[in-house]
Amino acid sequence: MKCGRDSVAPFRGETMKLRHKKIITAYLFLSVPLTFFVFVRFYPMVSAFYMSFTDWNIISPVKNFVGLSNYVRIFKDPVFRTSLLNTLKYVLYGVPSVIVLSLGLALLLNNITKGQSLYRLIYVMPYITPIVATSWVWRWMYQKPPTGIINNFLNLLGLPSRDFLMSTTEALPSIVATTVWVEIGYCVIIFLAGLQNIPKEYLEAAKVDGANRRQLLFKITIPLLNPVIVFLSVMETIMFLRIFTQVYNMTDQGSGGPLNSTLPLVLYIYQKAFKSFDMGTAAAATVVLFLMILGITVLQLKVLNRRVQY
């Protein structure tokens, strides 16, 4: 402001006043939200850590400090170890499937122009519908023949029926399949946005140099998409580490059965805390989950901050 230069001096008192007023206003605006974050996020986190070192259950009023014995106990508990192993299986089966399938779909979608947004719209529908509802629909589809539509379809093709959710070996992959179906839409949207951010010149230049389709894909597109792949892998890993709703709704009485074969970590926590009211042990298990998610996130930051030159 040119004309204001002369009038700075008389206004100095005013601007100081305004500055103070702004600081007070800012704290006033932040007062309720900050209280919220302290009492609903920060304090409960500290409290969960603390609980994991006590033998508290909700029935008895006493809270004894027991050190690391809850941690020792859960790692000795075969059910906890099973749930940890199952969670690992969810991640190992689920994340690569979601990433590969949605990347493939996004690449196909990127080939076409007409109807792209319509396809995208349909693919994302499972992602926005309640997981409880879709879990029950899939549970219904996984039934034995003649009621289970998937088995009917298999029989129609001359293939034998499968047990799906009734089998200790097939139940977990069946739940993974449902979850992949849910998550694909989300990943396709992110991948497609990433693909459309790749400058056309790079591809044109490579084409002029005589690169074929396969080379374009593996030497240009996928390397340039690497940050998106890392980001989505991390998001999906965290999602599968926290899997609960699908398992609760697709297994008998929400048990993580048959024979704990689908029991994930969060369902173990739920059962310990709200079925046996063993809060200390459950809190210790949540700390284990927290550390796993923290580890994945730190790893992501390390990978993404590494500058890669192509």
Added chain:
Amino acid sequence: MTRSDKIVKIVSYIVLTVLTVVMIFPFFWMVLSSLKPFREIYRPYLFPKYPTLDNYRKIMGSSLFPNWFLNSLIVALSTTFSVLFFDSLVGYTIAKYSFPGRNIIFLFILSTLMIPTEMLIIPWYVMSSRFGWIDTYWGIMFPGMITAFGIFLMKQFMETIPDDLLDAARIDGVSEFGIFWRVALPLVRPALASLAILNFIGNWNAFLWPLIVSSKPRMYTLPVGLATFSSENLMHWELIMTGATVSTIPLIIVFLIFQKQIIRGIMLSGLKG
């Protein structure tokens, strides 16, 4: 366009269309099953021979589904309004005011994104039972009244508002809150729309916490109600599928109306990495 380009295009369309069928079939099957009378539900054909709306009448008349529907609506709408107001207020304050501790406060809020909900539910439950929040709307809603992600998002958008505009309002004698409410907020309307719609969907679908904090069937939200209703009616798949349809259809409608905002919202949430 070369011949091989054309072939790639055609193959793409074929594969995409086949996958469309896979993606959409469960919805299709859900609705068809909900239209079948009980005596047809275990028959292996796609379309009901005698389609009926009886299942919907049963669900709406003799179960708590209308209650659950209303509960979900109240919870999802209230948290969404709260999130819109507080997230944009905090985002605005951090973007547009300079005050001691600004960066620390912002980092503190962002760092809470690292804490998984599962870790907080036990202390939340203890808190709720101490303060009598079990089986209340407040009990279901309080953890989601303000979100760190929304604050982050709104801060990004508030930063794009030119300071001159806010100062001009200040000179005109508009109060500080008035500047936020009447000048800043209308300028970030598209971001608000995306945040609102994603938040509504998230709260409509929420399961773990509502399951824990509500013990009286009357206070269940739709997903919790559907889960308990279904496991109590395991033989009546036509009713389960009707319940699933009832909890899905409102979302599909919302989705079709606000598809642009939803897709943009998902993209924004993807950019936060």
